[in-house]
Amino acid sequence: MFTFITDYFSQVGERLDWNGELVQCVVFPKLFGTAYTDLGFAAACKDPALSTTLFGALGNTLIAVFLGYGIAMVVGLVLAMGQRTKSKILTRIVREFVEFIRSTPLVVQIFFVFFVGPQFGITLSPWVAGMIAIGLHYAAYLSEVYRGALAAVPAGQAEACIALNLSARRSFFGIILPQAVPLALPGMGNYLIGIFKDTPMLMVIGVAEMMHVATAIGSEYWRYTEVMTIVGLIFLALSLPTAALLRVIEAFVRQKLGMTR
Amino acid sequence: MEDMSQYPLELNGDDVPMVRFMNVSKRYGDLTVLDALNLDIQQSEMVTVIGPSGSGKTTVLRMLMTLEKINEGVIYVDGKPLTHMEKNGVLVPASDSYIRSVKGDIGMCFQHFNLFPHMTALQNCIEAPIHVLKMNKKEAIERAEDMLEMVGLADKKDQHPIRLSGGQQQRVAIARALCMRPKVMLLDEVTSALDPEVIGEVTNVIKKLVAEHNLTMLMVTHQMGFARDISDRVCFFFDGKIEEQGTPTALFDNPQRERTQQFLSAVKSAD
Numbered sequence A: 001m002f003t004f005i006t007d008y009f010s011q012v013g014e015r016l017d018w019n020g021e022l023v024q025c026v027v028f029p030k031l032f033g034t035a036y037t038d039l040g041f042a043a044a045c046k047d048p049a050l051s052t053t054l055f056g057a058l059g060n061t062l063i064a065v066f067l068g069y070g071i072a073m074v075v076g077l078v079l080a081m082g083q084r085t086k087s088k089i090l091t092r093i094v095r096e097f098v099e100f101i102r103s104t105p106l107v108v109q110i111f112f113v114f115f116v117g118p119q120f121g122i123t124l125s126p127w128v129a130g131m132i133a134i135g136l137h138y139a140a141y142l143s144e145v146y147r148g149a150l151a152a153v154p155a156g157q158a159e160a161c162i163a164l165n166l167s168a169r170r171s172f173f174g175i176i177l178p179q180a181v182p183l184a185l186p187g188m189g190n191y192l193i194g195i196f197k198d199t200p201m202l203m204v205i206g207v208a209e210m211m212h213v214a215t216a217i218g219s220e221y222w223r224y225t226e227v228m229t230i231v232g233l234i235f236l237a238l239s240l241p242t243a244a245l246l247r248v249i250e251a252f253v254r255q256k257l258g259m260t261r
Numbered sequence B: 001m002e003d004m005s006q007y008p009l010e011l012n013g014d015d016v017p018m019v020r021f022m023n024v025s026k027r028y029g030d031l032t033v034l035d036a037l038n039l040d041i042q043q044s045e046m047v048t049v050i051g052p053s054g055s056g057k058t059t060v061l062r063m064l065m066t067l068e069k070i071n072e073g074v075i076y077v078d079g080k081p082l083t084h085m086e087k088n089g090v091l092v093p094a095s096d097s098y099i100r101s102v103k104g105d106i107g108m109c110f111q112h113f114n115l116f117p118h119m120t121a122l123q124n125c126i127e128a129p130i131h132v133l134k135m136n137k138k139e140a141i142e143r144a145e146d147m148l149e150m151v152g153l154a155d156k157k158d159q160h161p162i163r164l165s166g167g168q169q170q171r172v173a174i175a176r177a178l179c180m181r182p183k184v185m186l187l188d189e190v191t192s193a194l195d196p197e198v199i200g201e202v203t204n205v206i207k208k209l210v211a212e213h214n215l216t217m218l219m220v221t222h223q224m225g226f227a228r229d230i231s232d233r234v235c236f237f238f239d240g241k242i243e244e245q246g247t248p249t250a251l252f253d254n255p256q257r258e259r260t261q262q263f264l265s266a267v268k269s270a271d
């Protein structure tokens, strides 16, 4: 009954081999194995991407998500706190920085960090450049989520902190921030999925994430439909449960904080 | 610029009041909320502030709690300036660290309780003693349990605020403030957000406080009966000034000023 699926995934494709001759090859059984490096394409291109499979690249994609999001969460908090200080100048500078990042495309930022850095003597590997770019980009967005969540904590909480003579540090980290966490989680979840879906942009500087490898495979066999379908399905298969998982986490955090009945 | 040399660096003598507002003015833009307020509150005195909405009652408490900056004048607490500090022999606006070193003498309870929702009643009460007074956890817990006992909530100590009724939350808030052993306690309409049937449990706690502790208290309330019962002195605020003040009997039974009479009869007919 489902043979059409297996048929589809075991189609014979054609590719030009490196000598320019048209050869036939089985496309998909090789997608998930190490076999496809045997084709010699990698050796010819010396592209690190091609030493990995699509699933191997998925690992890289996830690493990129966690590193990039980790950077974004921490830097985002710094950016949000920078806009809560008494210093008007600092607030202004951080504000402009956030606006600047939010009003330029991520791809451009990735290119910029990778290719413009060397002009000033800063040479970064694709991974480092990619993580800085995507981390800062999402830090700007997360800082807005944090800022909104912090502002949504009732003013009476800060006043109670003053009345109890708590230090500014303790008030923020002990009282205001914990209450902002459940408020920030939905927005944070959106951007977690967002960063996941934006990792393909890292291919422009040669980070071996899924899209990079998929494109390489596609060009290898001259067939893009199947491999892109699989990439799309992998993204879908991970995004959907993440959204559900985030709702569970939010409920859990609220309960842990004692903020549900 | 205000001439600061008219204000003493500190108050000395036999009858230094616990709190002194000296020529204190507060403005929001063009709106003068308090106009050259002078008010002394003696050690252990219970002073109640009444008056129409917008007359500046809350503002008085908030200035004393340093939640609002003042525009003119000086506030002294226990003889020491609160809003200002000495520099080269004159008073200058106080730094944040100076304010923190003085305002520990003051505690406040709010209309909407402002308990920390992510902490249990007990955690609410030990938070400041541990982090501000640097008490060890065991002592802080003992003190907090005593205070929760005093407000009749020993059995609710491990509940989060969301599971407590309004009256219970307000009593936790009172216990939390008392755990800091303030010399002056500020109560801003602490029963206004409560259902009528639980108002009594909060006013009873306050009565007990007045009877058993020698706290100095400044309270804003709309409950005239309660004010009459427990106050040493009642101040009637009108339009940013003290229109009239006196003992509860004098003020409630024999008000001298026309505005006081109007206010009291308006309140009475509303009851």
Ligand SMILES: Nc1ncnc2c1ncn2[C@@H]1O[C@H](COP(=O)(O)OP(=O)(O)OP(=O)(O)O)[C@@H](O)[C@H]1O
Residues within 6 Å of the ligand: B028, B031, B033, B051, B052, B053, B054, B055, B056, B057, B058, B059, B060
């Ligand atoms: N942050 C603010 N900005 C501008 N005006 C303010 C601010 N806070 C208070 N006011 C004004 O100051 C005046 C006094 O306010 P306050 O809260 O002290 O009145 P109140 O006597 O406590 O009134 P109520 O009985 O309604 O609580 C009011 O006219 C109010 O509108």
Ligand SMILES: [Mg+2]
Residues within 6 Å of the ligand: B057, B058, B059, B189
């Ligand atoms: Mg008020």
